[in-house]
Amino acid sequence: MLNSKTDKSERLFTEAKKYIPGGVNSPARAFQAVGTTPRFIEKADAQFIYDADGNKYIDYIGSWGPMILGNNNPGVLKAVQETILNGLSFGAATEREITMAKLVCEMVPCFEMVRMVNSGTEATMSALRTARGYTGRSKIIKFEGCYHGHSDGLLVKAGSALIAEGGSPDSAGVTENCAKDTLTAKYNDMDSVEKLFQEYRDDIAAVIIEPVAANMGVVLPKDGFLKQLREICDINKTVLIFDEVITGFRLAPGGAQELFGVTPDMATFGKIIGGGMPVGAYGGKREIMECVAPVGKVYQAGTLSGNPVAMAAGIMQLTNLKENPDIYEHINTLGEKLYGGLAEIVKTAKADCTVNHIGSIGTLFFTGGPVTDYISARKSDLKQYAKYFQHMLNNGSYFAPAQFEAMFISNAHTELEIKKTLDDAAKFFNI
Ligand code: PMP
Numbered sequence: 001m002l003n004s005k006t007d008k009s010e011r012l013f014t015e016a017k018k019y020i021p022g023g024v025n026s027p028a029r030a031f032q033a034v035g036t037t038p039r040f041i042e043k044a045d046a047q048f049i050y051d052a053d054g055n056k057y058i059d060y061i062g063s064w065g066p067m068i069l070g071n072n073n074p075g076v077l078k079a080v081q082e083t084i085l086n087g088l089s090f091g092a093a094t095e096r097e098i099t100m101a102k103l104v105c106e107m108v109p110c111f112e113m114v115r116m117v118n119s120g121t122e123a124t125m126s127a128l129r130t131a132r133g134y135t136g137r138s139k140i141i142k143f144e145g146c147y148h149g150h151s152d153g154l155l156v157k158a159g160s161a162l163i164a165e166g167g168s169p170d171s172a173g174v175t176e177n178c179a180k181d182t183l184t185a186k187y188n189d190m191d192s193v194e195k196l197f198q199e200y201r202d203d204i205a206a207v208i209i210e211p212v213a214a215n216m217g218v219v220l221p222k223d224g225f226l227k228q229l230r231e232i233c234d235i236n237k238t239v240l241i242f243d244e245v246i247t248g249f250r251l252a253p254g255g256a257q258e259l260f261g262v263t264p265d266m267a268t269f270g271k272i273i274g275g276g277m278p279v280g281a282y283g284g285k286r287e288i289m290e291c292v293a294p295v296g297k298v299y300q301a302g303t304l305s306g307n308p309v310a311m312a313a314g315i316m317q318l319t320n321l322k323e324n325p326d327i328y329e330h331i332n333t334l335g336e337k338l339y340g341g342l343a344e345i346v347k348t349a350k351a352d353c354t355v356n357h358i359g360s361i362g363t364l365f366f367t368g369g370p371v372t373d374y375i376s377a378r379k380s381d382l383k384q385y386a387k388y389f390q391h392m393l394n395n396g397s398y399f400a401p402a403q404f405e406a407m408f409i410s411n412a413h414t415e416l417e418i419k420k421t422l423d424d425a426a427k428f429f430n431i
Helices: 008-019 074-084 097-106 122-134 192-202 225-236 255-260 308-323 325-347 382-393 415-428
Strands: 041-045 047-051 054-060 114-119 139-143 182-185 204-209 241-242 264-270 279-283 354-358 361-365
Touching: 041 382, 054 415, 074 122, 074 308, 097 114, 097 279, 097 308, 114 122, 122 139, 122 204, 122 241, 122 264, 122 279, 139 192, 182 192, 182 325, 192 204, 204 225, 225 255, 241 255, 255 264, 308 325, 325 361, 325 415, 382 415
Parallel strands: 139 182, 139 204, 204 241, 241 264
Antiparallel strands: 041 047, 047 054, 114 279, 264 279, 354 361
């Protein structure tokens, strides 16, 4: 049965647009890049998600990463239910925050200290402020096509929904002054990084990177690239920051830094660290983190930071991940099956497509590739992606509603869903 009944979603979308810009609280949800009605979601359970018209989908978004254990994981749910009985927020210190801090410091190689915030955006913004406070320098290097949230200085050549929105990567409302300290290098291109260091050597506070890029679609770092970044930062006494909002606790319990064996000075997390509650975190070397108020002079605060309910959900999810390596084995095996299967399909169909993947995240690009950076990702045929997306959605697979995003597999997925998705993809490619 096709999932093409969308009357209620359409009605809700029309109503939503009267009161909310574009009808959504985050641009990618508007499905602008794929030219179809955004589905209004009613509930999600395990590997499935259900819309307002009663359509059921295999969920390959998982709230853009947090739902690594599957939607509505019983353990996480129970932790939330138990915690809310004692109050939703105190704006004061709690023991749970220590449990969370200890847990992530054990799991994440670069963490000696951590500060909890409420989103990935806050985490990266605060990490950069801290790096600037620590070094006394003003400039930062980011990479074209990497997205680090929507703070002013990071909306420069950013990825994610900004790419899909018609090519101009910069946002209106970001002043030249805010953007002038953001230097951009090319992903996987050390020459471009070296040139910036030659020009601005003593002025670069930090290099921030998605260790596996996931906001220009999934793009893997070339062999040795992260290590070379580590070296150039060491030489220049620049703070290396891995933005692990997508890769953290997903590619390995200790994130990409554990997987690739390269330890940054700082790292940022979001989404997954809160099990679905609004949470982010930044942390790193003690010497750097002790620059943060009230110990140091870098100001950063948050009324709801370390919120008890969010901490309870996050602690439960991360403990689960830490204690059950079989979760990684499961999602990575399914990743191999799904992305390997898609690669096989496009090869058989002789389609001009490339599949990039690592573990449970991946992207099918509608370009012959290889896709190694922002420029090669942008060669994708977006109209074809839109058609593919619509076909898959109508057949019950809920993919990322834009080419330049990742797909996510959870521990609740099984081979059955992967097989169905692959069968439907094969039909799209006429094989
Ligand atoms: N960094 C990365 C790598 C991300 O993918 C995102 C969100 N997709 C962010 C930062 C921003 O996180 P948030 O949406 O929670 O502010």
